[in-house]
Amino acid sequence: MPEYQTPPISPMAIAFDAEKLTLSPEGPTLTRRMSDLEGLFRDHDAWSAAASGDDPIVYTVVSSPVPEVERELPQSITTIMPGDTAGELWMTKGHQHPDHQGEIYLALHGRGGLLMFDGERTEWLDMLPGTIGYIPPGWAHRSVNTGDEPYSFLAVYPGGAGHDYGWVLERGMGSRAFRAESGVDLRPYAE
Numbered sequence: 001m002p003e004y005q006t007p008p009i010s011p012m013a014i015a016f017d018a019e020k021l022t023l024s025p026e027g028p029t030l031t032r033r034m035s036d037l038e039g040l041f042r043d044h045d046a047w048s049a050a051a052s053g054d055d056p057i058v059y060t061v062v063s064s065p066v067p068e069v070e071r072e073l074p075q076s077i078t079t080i081m082p083g084d085t086a087g088e089l090w091m092t093k094g095h096q097h098p099d100h101q102g103e104i105y106l107a108l109h110g111r112g113g114l115l116m117f118d119g120e121r122t123e124w125l126d127m128l129p130g131t132i133g134y135i136p137p138g139w140a141h142r143s144v145n146t147g148d149e150p151y152s153f154l155a156v157y158p159g160g161a162g163h164d165y166g167w168v169l170e171r172g173m174g175s176r177a178f179r180a181e182s183g184v185d186l187r188p189y190a191e
Contacts, residue, residue, distance in 0.1 A: 004028065004067035014064050014075065021077050021108065021152050027063035034058055034085075037093060039169050042176055042191070043086035050085055057081060058090050070160030079152040080112065080145040089177045089184065091115075094142030094168040097161035103141070105133040106154040111147030113184055115173055116140065122174030124186060127153065140168055146183040 004027050015024040035051040037058060050056065059080040066074040083090045094115070097103070105114060107127040114125040114133040117140045125133045127143070133153075135141045145151040172189035179185070 003065070004063075005065045007067065007069060007072070009066060009072065012065075014066075016154075018108065021062070021079060023062060023064045023075065023077060025065050027065040027074075029063065030061040031057055032059050032061075032093065040091070040093060041085045041088050043088065046086035056083070058083070059092055066159070068159040072159035073156055074159050076155050077108070077152055078143060078155060079109075079150050080143060081150055082110075082145050082148050084179050087178045089144050089146060089179055091142050091144040091177065093165050094140060094173055095163040095165050096140040096167035097137070097158075098164050099158075099161045100137035101158040101161040102137050103135040103155065103157040103161070105135070105143065106156075107131045107133070108152045108154055110145065110149045110151035111183060112151035112153065113144045113146050113177060115142045115144055115175060115177060115186075117172070117174040119171060122186075124175070124177075124184075126183075127151075140171070140173060142168070142173055144177045144184070146177070 033055045035055050041047040061076050061078045063076040068074050112127040116123045175186040177184050
């Protein structure tokens with residue numbers, strides 16, 4: 001598996017292949033299966049059946065070689081497969097940055113959404129190719145595939161911000177995204 005570069009990083013060009021959704025040179029690739037998403041779907045029984053059955057790939061993250069360290073700006077391309085679990089759309093785990101910093105997502109392919117939660121307020125951004133979603137410091141965020149084909153986006157984020165996945169498991173995301181004729185039906189998280 002490719003590795004992250006070791007700081008100090010020299011200037012570099014990173015090639016982005018819009019058709020293949022790859023970065024070159026490449027860094028590590030992360031694959032999340034249904035079994036990796038325990039505690040995220042409202043219907044635990046439906047999640048458990050999918051995780052113990054064919055355990056499908058829900059999303060992948062292809063990274064550049066820029067490391068997740070202080071003062072660097074790593075990039076990654078996340079691709080979320082289309083699907084739902086008991087009507088709840090497939091999504092990323094979602095996280096909060098322990099060191100509150102902003103982040104941007106650029107939608108590349110498919111239809112998706114960016115769900116954000118600051119502990120009190122929930123915000124939703126529809127993400128279509130060419131849309132830049134801005135995530136302000138202090139907002140937990142999760143991406144959701146709202147379409148019928150893979151949804152991909154480029155993320156650029158501060159390397160030292162960290163990823164706190166437990167924050168989302170403890171507090172939720174304010175809303176859950178369910179399949180609807182219009183693409184998404186946001187429902188209260190605790191419903």
